Amino acid sequence: xxxxxxxxxxxxxxxxxxxxxxxxxxxxxxxxxxxxxxxxxxxxxxxxxxxxxxxxxxxxxxxxxxxxxxxxxxxxxxxxxxxxxxxxxxxxxxxxxxxxxxxxxxxxxxxxxxxxxxxxxxxxxxxxxxxxxxxxxxxxxxxxxxxxxxxxxxxxxxxxxxxxxxxxxxxxxxxxxxxxxxxxxxxxxxxxxxxxxxxxxxxxxxxxxxxxxxxxxxxxxxxxxxxxxxxxxxxxxxxxxxxxxxxxxxxxxxxxxxxxxxxxxxxxxxxxxxxxxxxxxxxxxxxxxxxxxxxxxxxxxxxxxxxxxxxxxxxxxxxxxxxxxxxxxxxxxxxxxxxxxxxxxxxxxxxxxxxxxxxxxxxxxxxxxxxxxxxxxxxxxxxxxxxxxxxxxxxxxxxxxxxxxxxxxxxxxxxxxxxxxxxxxxxxxxxxxxxxxxxxxxxxxxxxxxxxxxxxxxxxxxxxxxxxxxxxxxxxxxxx
Amino acid sequence: xxxxxxxxxxxxxxxxxxxxxxxxxxxxxxxxxxxxxxxxxxxxxxxxxxxxxxxxxxxxxxxxxxxxxxxxxxxxxxxxxxxxxxxxxxxxxxxxxxxxxxxxxxxxxxxxxxxxxxxxxxxxxxxxxxxxxxxxxxxxxxxxxxxxxxxxxxxxxxxxxxxxxxxxxxxxxxxxxxxxxxxxxxxxxxxxxxxxxxxxxxxxxxxxxxxxxxxxxxxxxxxxxxxxxxxxxxxxxxxxxxxx
Numbered sequence: 120x121x122x123x124x125x126x127x128x129x130x131x132x133x134x135x136x137x138x139x140x141x142x143x144x145x146x147x148x149x150x151x152x153x154x155x156x157x158x159x160x161x162x163x164x165x166x167x168x169x170x171x172x173x174x175x176x177x178x179x180x181x182x183x184x185x186x187x188x189x190x191x192x193x194x195x196x197x198x199x200x201x202x203x204x205x206x207x208x209x210x211x212x213x214x215x216x217x218x219x220x221x222x223x224x225x226x227x228x229x230x231x232x233x234x235x236x237x238x239x240x241x242x243x244x245x246x247x248x249x250x251x252x253x254x255x256x257x258x259x260x261x262x263x264x265x266x267x268x269x270x271x272x273x274x275x276x277x278x279x280x281x282x283x284x285x286x287x288x289x290x291x292x293x294x295x296x297x298x299x300x301x302x303x304x305x306x307x308x309x310x311x312x313x314x315x316x317x318x319x320x321x322x323x324x325x326x327x328x329x330x331x332x333x334x335x336x337x338x339x340x341x342x343x344x345x346x347x348x349x350x351x352x353x354x355x356x357x358x359x360x361x362x363x364x365x366x367x368x369x370x371x372x373x374x375x376x377x378x379x380x381x382x383x384x385x386x387x388x389x390x391x392x393x394x395x396x397x398x399x400x401x402x403x404x405x406x407x408x409x410x411x412x413x414x415x416x417x418x419x420x421x422x423x424x425x426x427x428x429x430x431x432x433x434x435x436x437x438x439x440x441x442x443x444x445x446x447x448x449x450x451x452x453x454x455x456x457x458x459x460x461x462x463x464x465x466x467x468x469x470x471x472x473x474x475x476x477x478x479x480x481x482x483x484x485x486x487x488x489x490x491x492x493x494x495x496x497x498x499x500x501x502x503x504x505x506x507x508x509x510x511x512x513x514x515x516x517x518x519x520x521x522x523x524x525x526x527x528x529x530x531x532x533x534x535x536x537x538x539x540x541x542x543x544x545x546x547x548x549x550x551x552x553x554x555x556x557x558x559x560x561x562x563x564x565x566x567x568x569x570x571x572x573x574x575x576x577x578x579x580x581x582x583x584x585x586x587x588x589x590x591x592x593x594x595x596x597x598x599x
Numbered sequence: 600x601x602x603x604x605x606x607x608x609x610x611x612x613x614x615x616x617x618x619x620x621x622x623x624x625x626x627x628x629x630x631x632x633x634x635x636x637x638x639x640x641x642x643x644x645x646x647x648x649x650x651x652x653x654x655x656x657x658x659x660x661x662x663x664x665x666x667x668x669x670x671x672x673x674x675x676x677x678x679x680x681x682x683x684x685x686x687x688x689x690x691x692x693x694x695x696x697x698x699x700x701x702x703x704x705x706x707x708x709x710x711x712x713x714x715x716x717x718x719x720x721x722x723x724x725x726x727x728x729x730x731x732x733x734x735x736x737x738x739x740x741x742x743x744x745x746x747x748x749x750x751x752x753x754x755x756x757x758x759x760x761x762x763x764x765x766x767x768x769x770x771x772x773x774x775x776x777x778x779x780x781x782x783x784x785x786x787x788x789x790x791x792x793x794x795x796x797x798x799x800x801x802x803x804x805x806x807x808x809x810x811x812x813x814x815x816x817x818x819x820x821x822x823x824x825x826x827x828x829x830x831x832x833x834x835x836x837x838x839x840x841x842x843x
Contacts (some may be wrong), residue, residue, distance in 0.1 A: 498648075498668075498690060504679040517694045595694070
């Protein structure tokens with residue numbers, strides 16, 4: 120056996136160092152663990168300050184002892200390389216571990232151990248932990264706002280249908296793959312709009328929706344028998360004709376007169392709310408702000424002075440004003456400029472306002488991508504005889520947009536998190552509902568639970584979006 | 600062999616206050632191969648970029664295949680489709696595979712059916728000997744392969760004229776040869792070519808005529824043999840003595 124030098128551990132007495140080190144570290148963690156979970160202080164016989172720092176000192180010595188380079192143990196090497204490279208890092212690592220152990224018990228007790236979830240009134244919430252009953256009781260309101268309970272299946276059905284239609288891309292066969300972009304950019308938003316406008320909103324207008332669906336189904340079935348040469352025209356003309364026929368010739372008069380069918384109950388947009396409203400607002404703003412931003416960014420680089428200065432004006436104006444004033448003006452000022460008999464729904468105004476606002480940001484992000492492309496790409500595209508639009512659609516934008524995926528994702532995430540601001544015009548999405556519930560006299564004092572709940576939901580949504588954007592980046596990566 | 604495919608008369612061009620091209624008069628006949636050489640900054644690249652209007656000239660006229668280059672963009676696009684160009688930095692489209700790089704313009708500009716365009720592209724890729732790389736992306740190829748792909752891409756538009764803007768200047772010495780070989784084959788097939796290059800070996804082998812430019816002017820224009828054997832102006836002699 121060689122001489123043990125505890126100041127400089129080496130491989131010669133590997134096991135001795137390893138075991139003594141591990142024992143010291145375990146001991147230190149054990150002390151902190153007991154202290155924080157069971158409130159027992161093992162080292163209370165020592166003077167105050169020493170007993171407080173003892174775990175730190177023990178762990179520190181332990182980490183020093185196991186700091187042996189190229190030990191051959193993979194796990195040990197991993198630790199030494201990442202969290203135990205020198206004394207200072209070892210010290211920081213220990214502190215982090217201790218803080219985590221220390222903060223676990225209060226968190227656990229608030230979230231789970233002392234929390235209440237059973238029951239259906241405030242009275243069950245006696246513990247010191249969270250009152251999840253509150254969330255449970257208000258869950259419907261948080262999800263659907265003031266939307267009538269009996270009609271909530273309409274929202275569910277719409278969202279499920281839209282989610283299903285949204286996943287169609289994964290099932291498309293080779294033959295239909297080339298239409299997917301068209302589908303997602305044009306058809307899908309239109310379908311979504313129909314669902315929300317006719318179905319969730321309801322009212323007599325619902326009949327139009329059903330006529331539209333019937334017309335679409337019939338024309339698709341008939342479409343199989345049409346030679347592909349005429350399909351383009353066919354799918355424009357036939358559904359519209361069918362729709363008009365259904366509406367004005369076959370059904371309209373009889374239904375109105377006989378009152379045989381009852382329409383879906385009309386739910387005004389003021390009653391919409393909760394998470395479903397968050398989704399609706401975010402969805403449409405995302406869809407609208409992207410193309411508007413795209414055109415603004417191209418416009419800002421245009422050679423035509425009118426287009427150029429219009430774009431610059433738009434971008435700078437919308438970037439220069441706070442969102443909250445934009446929303447406020449859209450609801451208070453804007454109607455004053457409209458003719459008296461003209462009425463634009465509050466939700467529509469809000470969506471337009473947010474879309475224009477975010478479009479300015481998207482425009483600048485995309486412009487960054489456009490500027491990052493070398494001039495040679497423009498030259499090459501031009502030299503192949505492409506005009507402005509072909510050059511941009513086929514060559515420039517695919518590359519520029521790929522470059523700015525992280526930036527666009529950033530803007531979109533900000534947009535989703537900006538939606539709570541629509542409370543200023545009286546629309547209550549999930550955070551708005553929380554604030555409402557918070558001030559309910561029967562349920563005072565549960566703001567914390569509500570905000571935690573909303574944070575978790577927002578985190579899930581935003582994390583999913585950011586993951587998706589990362590996937591897109593990987594998918595379109597063609598560099599080496 | 601008398602029809603002039605490119606006619607440049609009294610052409611002047613400025614970048615701001617700086618006159619890059621002075622009084623350029625140039626006529627190129629069909630199927631001729633012309634090499635443009637000269638020191639850097641002499642306006643060679645600008646000259647051939649003017650021919651497909653990647654740069655606008657301010658005075659004089661450029662007539663390509665019977666069409667004068669003017670403000671009218673529709674005509675410009677038509678002319679550009681007939682004039683292929685190969686760049687120093689390749690300028691392949693990095694988001695598309697080699698095959699898609701070649702078929703993009705035929706499909707979208709010439710409205711060629713996809714199948715036909717792919718056959719054509721493979722044919723041209725075969726000519727420059729990179730047909731086996733067709734499904735890779737530009738980033739995965741060597742510089743020489745990329746430049747040959749760029750040549751194939753230009754050829755897929757079936758141009759009447761090919762312009763080369765220092766096609767070998769950004770390449771390793773070893774890769775220069777493979778690109779030059781592709782260009783020699785192209786020349787032998789009877790393409791009208793204007794090549795800006797410093798490769799005097801290439802000039803001697805293929806060029807019908809050599810143009811020497813300095814300070815925005817065409818200093819000398821002569822048959823290839825004549826040009827190298829007894830250059831007339833002193834400036835040309837100096838240049839040749841340095842480069843050869």
